[in-house]
Amino acid sequence: MLWGEKVNLNQVKEIVLDIIKDSEFTLYDIKEEKLGNDLILQIFIDKNPSITLDELAYLNEQISNKLDAIDSDYPPYYLEVSSPGAEKELRNLDEIKKYIGSYVYLEEDNNYYGYLEECSDEELVIKVNLKGRIKKQKVSLSKIKFIRLAVKV
DSSP: OOHHHHSOHHHHHHHHHHHHTTSSOEEEEEEEEEETTEEEEEEEEEOSSOOOHHHHHHHHHHHHHHHHTTGGGSOOOEEEEEOOOTTOBOOSHHHHHHTTTSEEEEESSSEEEEEEEEEOSSEEEEEEEETTEEEEEEEEGGGOSEEEEOOOO
């Protein structure tokens, strides 16, 4: 049984949002996952530029305490509070604009690694290294298949 069958995930979302209100933290996502016979409630919390393990441990404790007060009807589960990761997907225009200046990976007709330079409601500009030459590449937002932060090695 997954949470959605018995528990309204919006209730969990409200609890998390109440805990992180008036802070630098943002709720990235809430997911449920079945791993064998185990049910895992995954809560992804973000902070720009990055969230620490100590902050995640603190948030895990806060969220766990609030859930303990209301979860008697929930199926047994494991709580996992984590960050979305260094290479998180940028899922909407607001998230893309938030990371202007960051190194990203972008898929459209071609695939690019580069620095996100600009972003409007119609297109973005990414500074890429094409065969040793630095070039500013304009990409229509409607053509983007996928974009995420990237770690430059």
